[in-house]
Amino acid sequence: MNQRLPVQGAHGDLLRLVATGKAESRAELSRLSGLAASSVSLRVEELIDAGLLAEEGSGTSRGGRRPRRLRLAPTAGVLAVADLGAHHARLGLVDLSGTPLVIEERPCDIADGPQATLDRVADAFDELLAEHVPRSVPLRGIGTGVPGPVDPATLRVVTPSRMPGWNGFPVADHLAARYDLPILVENDANLMAAGEARWWPDRQNLMVVKAGTGIGCGVIVNGRLHRGRGAAGDISHVRVSSDSSVICACGHPDCLEAYASGAALTAALAEAGIAVERPADIVGLVHDAVPEATSLVRNAGRRIGEVLTVLVNFFNPDVVAVGGSLSAAEPLITSIRAAVWERCLPLATRDLEIAPARAGRDAALLGAGSLLLEAALATP
Amino acid sequence: MNQRLPVQGAHGDLLRLVATGKAESRAELSRLSGLAASSVSLRVEELIDAGLLAEEGSGTSRGGRRPRRLRLAPTAGVLAVADLGAHHARLGLVDLSGTPLVIEERPCDIADGPQATLDRVADAFDELLAEHVPRSVPLRGIGTGVPGPVDPATLRVVTPSRMPGWNGFPVADHLAARYDLPILVENDANLMAAGEARWWPDRQNLMVVKAGTGIGCGVIVNGRLHRGRGAAGDISHVRVSSDSSVICACGHPDCLEAYASGAALTAALAEAGIAVERPADIVGLVHDAVPEATSLVRNAGRRIGEVLTVLVNFFNPDVVAVGGSLSAAEPLITSIRAAVWERCLPLATRDLEIAPARAGRDAALLGAGSLLLEAALATP
DNA sequence: GTCACTTCCTTCGATTTCGAAGATAAGGGG
DNA sequence: CCCCTTATCTTCGAAATCGAAGGAAGTGAC
Numbered sequence: 001m002n003q004r005l006p007v008q009g010a011h012g013d014l015l016r017l018v019a020t021g022k023a024e025s026r027a028e029l030s031r032l033s034g035l036a037a038s039s040v041s042l043r044v045e046e047l048i049d050a051g052l053l054a055e056e057g058s059g060t061s062r063g064g065r066r067p068r069r070l071r072l073a074p075t076a077g078v079l080a081v082a083d084l085g086a087h088h089a090r091l092g093l094v095d096l097s098g099t100p101l102v103i104e105e106r107p108c109d110i111a112d113g114p115q116a117t118l119d120r121v122a123d124a125f126d127e128l129l130a131e132h133v134p135r136s137v138p139l140r141g142i143g144t145g146v147p148g149p150v151d152p153a154t155l156r157v158v159t160p161s162r163m164p165g166w167n168g169f170p171v172a173d174h175l176a177a178r179y180d181l182p183i184l185v186e187n188d189a190n191l192m193a194a195g196e197a198r199w200w201p202d203r204q205n206l207m208v209v210k211a212g213t214g215i216g217c218g219v220i221v222n223g224r225l226h227r228g229r230g231a232a233g234d235i236s237h238v239r240v241s242s243d244s245s246v247i248c249a250c251g252h253p254d255c256l257e258a259y260a261s262g263a264a265l266t267a268a269l270a271e272a273g274i275a276v277e278r279p280a281d282i283v284g285l286v287h288d289a290v291p292e293a294t295s296l297v298r299n300a301g302r303r304i305g306e307v308l309t310v311l312v313n314f315f316n317p318d319v320v321a322v323g324g325s326l327s328a329a330e331p332l333i334t335s336i337r338a339a340v341w342e343r344c345l346p347l348a349t350r351d352l353e354i355a356p357a358r359a360g361r362d363a364a365l366l367g368a369g370s371l372l373l374e375a376a377l378a379t380p
Numbered sequence: 381m382n383q384r385l386p387v388q389g390a391h392g393d394l395l396r397l398v399a400t401g402k403a404e405s406r407a408e409l410s411r412l413s414g415l416a417a418s419s420v421s422l423r424v425e426e427l428i429d430a431g432l433l434a435e436e437g438s439g440t441s442r443g444g445r446r447p448r449r450l451r452l453a454p455t456a457g458v459l460a461v462a463d464l465g466a467h468h469a470r471l472g473l474v475d476l477s478g479t480p481l482v483i484e485e486r487p488c489d490i491a492d493g494p495q496a497t498l499d500r501v502a503d504a505f506d507e508l509l510a511e512h513v514p515r516s517v518p519l520r521g522i523g524t525g526v527p528g529p530v531d532p533a534t535l536r537v538v539t540p541s542r543m544p545g546w547n548g549f550p551v552a553d554h555l556a557a558r559y560d561l562p563i564l565v566e567n568d569a570n571l572m573a574a575g576e577a578r579w580w581p582d583r584q585n586l587m588v589v590k591a592g593t594g595i596g597c598g599v600i601v602n603g604r605l606h607r608g609r610g611a612a613g614d615i616s617h618v619r620v621s622s623d624s625s626v627i628c629a630c631g632h633p634d635c636l637e638a639y640a641s642g643a644a645l646t647a648a649l650a651e652a653g654i655a656v657e658r659p660a661d662i663v664g665l666v667h668d669a670v671p672e673a674t675s676l677v678r679n680a681g682r683r684i685g686e687v688l689t690v691l692v693n694f695f696n697p698d699v700v701a702v703g704g705s706l707s708a709a710e711p712l713i714t715s716i717r718a719a720v721w722e723r724c725l726p727l728a729t730r731d732l733e734i735a736p737a738r739a740g741r742d743a744a745l746l747g748a749g750s751l752l753l754e755a756a757l758a759t760p
Numbered sequence: 761g762t763c764a765c766t767t768c769c770t771t772c773g774a775t776t777t778c779g780a781a782g783a784t785a786a787g788g789g790g
Numbered sequence: 791c792c793c794c795t796t797a798t799c800t801t802c803g804a805a806a807t808c809g810a811a812g813g814a815a816g817t818g819a820c
Contacts, residue, residue: 027798036778041800058785064797065785149727158727205608217694221601228585228696231727238690239723241621252723310618310690314597316608343619343632347529347538347611407768416808421770438815444767445815 012377025067077140143184143368193218195367260300305339323357392757405447523564523748573598575747640680685719703737
């Protein structure tokens with residue numbers, strides 16, 4: 001059942017172009033890959049014979065003969081992907097082009113430690129596979145997101161602030177013992193950014209802010225995820241100006257996270273006598289026009305926006321996408337916009353889009369699929 | 381005399397690998413380019429016949445036969461490069477591998493406007509060419525750095541703060557009218573970053589801070605200059621925390637530039653009754669242990685460092701290189717280091733190097749050469 | 761000095777890739 | 791409805807690239 005993709009180099013390029021939706025016909029493949037049309041035809045033939053591609057009707061004419069539309073074959077394979085949160089995990093199966101086949105959410109306490117958590121996830125994968133995927137369709141890769149930094153060199157979790165027992169744990173090795181397949185382990189905000197990037201195909205430089213219980217950010221440079229040394233995208237421990245002084249879990253005073261994260265807002269609401277369980281509940285309060293909640297969210301947006309001004313000037317993205325459970329609160333994004341427009345250089349904000357994330361709840365899972373496809377197609 | 385490089389695609393890759401010093405033998409070319417050794421041999425032969433490469437003795441053995449060392453042919457061509465400052469221009473000729481042939485500094489007031497300035501630079505190029513380069517060696521490209529933002533799409537200067545009369549001027553078009561060659565126009569800090577990157581060949585992600593009259597920064601991502609929408613790397617208009625409130629030239633209060641730039645330090649010294657002309661003079665005062673100067677520089681370093689903490693957490697570079705005329709003042713870099721080490725995430729500072737720039741005074745000219753080589757070798 | 765081993769480079773037949781030309785399949789007039 | 795234009799895809803000889811084999815030129819051990 002498990003089986004590595006039997007494609008290498010240029011064959012893989014073609015497959016990727018079809019899987020990511022960038023090309024739908026041989027002609028488009030030729031234009032985008034730079035290969036001669038004849039070579040593309042030959043290789044597509046081989047990919048179809050190998051059961052990886054399929055022809056499916058014809059597309060719309062652009063003034064001449066209609067293209068014969070290419071799709072990933074339904075039998076090409078599936079990817080098993082998960083996104084671990086503090087108290088629940090979203091996990092599911094997607095096909096190679098990132099289309100979800102089945103996705104569900106299961107309770108899962110990350111504080112149970114890596115062994116128990118990962119085994120539970122793997123069991124869930126096996127269940128879903130048995131139930132939703134014929135045995136003839138191979139599993140091509142395993143990907144999981146974790147709410148903490150991942151060292152890209154070793155694929156271990158390093159110095160996570162909210163994952164007791166995970167520090168230094170070799171997540172990829174543990175999964176590799178169970179699946180002899182490409183394994184992906186990545187920070188959740190990075191996965192979300194990779195998923196979101198799919199929705200902005202003509203933009204090359206993105207910042208994707210995840211405003212949930214914590215505050216994360218993923219960075220897409222030249223269309224590819226920027227990892228740096230493993231912590232790239234961290235904005236939660238930036239110092240913000242403040243009258244009072246709050247010590248963050250990281251040990252420093254006045255981190256952004258201590259003022260603008262879902263956790264911080266929850267605490268502030270509790271002080272005001274309003275009990276909420278999850279960041280999504282705060283969105284509900286804002287919708288119901290509870291003044292304390294609205295004011296807090298607006299404040300959080302302004303603070304996040306102030307941090308973003310620095311980064312927008314520096315990185316000059318095409319898009320700042322705001323996602324995460326808090327992002328459904330309208331005032332958050334408007335106050336982020338206001339802060340950035342006011343303070344950034346005109347050249348940096350000209351044509352800059354600050355928009356709600358497009359990829360939805362499953363952004364991280366799509367991102368995992370997207371990155372896994374890359375990994376599976378890398379020259380072996 | 382003028383002539384585009386007659387190389388395309390893969391031929392260009394080989395030439396670039398030799399020019400950038402990454403490969404010195406056919407075997408290394410084969411390893412780095414991914415081409416078969418036999419193909420490399422054939423193509424190197426052609427490049428030698430074309431007068432672009434030359435064989436020069438043999439290198440050191442690595443346990444077997446000694447490699448036959450490849451060099452760029454001295455007749456392969458030269459690039460004319462300039463770096464315009466507020467009151468002077470450094471300009472010169474470099475060969476395709478970036479080795480300077482002749483470099484000089486000329487007085488040149490950028491406030492004279494683009495036409496006069498650029499014509500003077502071009503006249504200087506022609507002089508230098510006539511004097512130092514045989515007519516048989518062709519000019520392959522023109523590159524110039526300007527102290528302001530450049531729109532990468534149009535190669536025009538946009539909203540520069542210290543270049544009266546230049547806003548929107550089509551620098552590249554103006555030069556193209558005189559030279560039918562690849563033309564490069566780029567912000568000076570970006571050029572400096574590109575030049576500095578040559579000195580860190582095994583590091584892929586760099587921030588290069590230019591601390592001079594102003595404060596600039598260039599960003600290298602994955603070994604390539606990151607331009608964003610044209611203003612990428614700007615750190616000078618970040619708001620810093622402050623008791624008093626200074627309005628910057630950009631109209632906003634408390635920009636980093638208003639506190640930590642050479643211009644700001646000069647003004648502060650003048651208030652203390654110490655007159656200096658150029659940022660380099662401040663370095664002299666620090667060397668002579670003038671307490672006001674040392675204190676000011678230390679303060680500037682701390683403020684720059686505080687801004688860098690945000691960016692280091694976010695971008696996670698391998699190296700922060702500090703250049704520009706102020707960087708020769710030891711306390712600047714030590715206080716930058718202190719601020720970054722103290723406040724950044726451990727994962728971000730693990731293995732992070734904060735070091736003086738290596739490329740020296742001519743970094744921008746080397747960078748121009750480096751980028752021009754890329755441009756000249758791009759598939760036509 | 762000789763022998764085993766390593767690395768560098770070239771030779772040469774097999775394979776892949778290209779690109780021009782043509783076949784196929786549309787849409788749009790008159 | 792027939793021709794003209796446009797675009798997609800395939801065919802086939804030419805050109806490039808590859809890779810295995812071997813020669814060339816070293817190093818180091820005995």
